Every structure is written in structure tokens, then in C-alpha cells.
Amino acid sequence: MSKFRKKGNKQAPSLSTASLPDIVFMLLFFFMTVTSMKEVDLKVRTELPDATEVKKLENKSLISYIYVGPPKEQYKKKLGENSVIQLNDEFQEVGDIAAYIQAERDNMDPENKAKMTTALKIDKSALMGIVIDIKQELRKAKALKISYNSKKVDEIQ
Numbered sequence: 001m002s003k004f005r006k007k008g009n010k011q012a013p014s015l016s017t018a019s020l021p022d023i024v025f026m027l028l029f030f031f032m033t034v035t036s037m038k039e040v041d042l043k044v045r046t047e048l049p050d051a052t053e054v055k056k057l058e059n060k061s062l063i064s065y066i067y068v069g070p071p072k073e074q075y076k077k078k079l080g081e082n083s084v085i086q087l088n089d090e091f092q093e094v095g096d097i098a099a100y101i102q103a104e105r106d107n108m109d110p111e112n113k114a115k116m117t118t119a120l121k122i123d124k125s126a127l128m129g130i131v132i133d134i135k136q137e138l139r140k141a142k143a144l145k146i147s148y149n150s151k152k153v154d155e156i157q
Helices: 020-034 073-079 095-107 112-113 128-140
Strands: 063-069 084-087 090-092 117-122 146-148
Touching: 063 095, 063 128, 073 146, 090 095, 095 128, 117 128
Parallel strands: 063 117, 117 146
Antiparallel strands: 063 084, 084 090
């Protein structure tokens, strides 16, 4: 008389994998947007000087970096102990800075060219003469917005 019967040989339904590609693409998209790629392989040592008043630059795509410092150990035989200039992934001379700045401007959108900032990452043991030479070349290239990178210290004594 009962309408409901118990079946002992019933199996659990199989797991649906229809949404699996959606999950994979969602994770891929998440990691692509969150991950930042290393742009430049540093070949110079840049131990930044200390500063108490620092301001963080907002739009990193408008910044062109110039690295100055003594070369790392594997390059010291070739370049010596003195401070050298690194533009992108190559060692350059002071006279190459104007061409570098022009190439960086050419890669930017026209409306952002005027907002370009040149950031100098200079080792604290670098001589001031090379810094003055770099600033003179930046003036010739009409790159007048300059930022000096430093590390923040609460109080310098």
C-alpha cells in the first residue's frame, strides 16, 4: 500500500563540471590584474638616502627611471667601482639621457607627455658630479619634472 519505496541501489548524481571553465578564467583574470611584472633588472646598487618628508607618486605609468650607483659584483670587472648610469636594462653614458627621455615620451599617449616625471634612484654614496651632469642633460631634453627617490625615516638625528 505504500507509494514510496526505498531503493537501495541508488547512486549519488555525478558532479557537474560545466562551470569549471568559468572558474578557471575568473582566477586567471584575477591574477592577471593583481600581479605586477618586474620591469627592469637592476644592474647597479641603489641604497637610497634617508628622508623625513616624502610624497608618493600616483601614476607610475608616467614615470621614467634613471638608476645611478656602483655596478653590482658581476659588472665590476668591466665597469670598475665608480657610479654608472642605468637606463632601462643597459648601462649608458650621460649623453644618452636625452635620447632615452625622447624614446620614453614617444611611448606615451599625447595627453600624458607633459605630465611625464623623471625619477632618479641614486645610491647615497654616488658623487654629486654625476647627479649634476644628469640634471643638465634633463634640462636639455626639456624633462623638468624630476623626482628623487628616498626611503622614509621617522626622524633623522
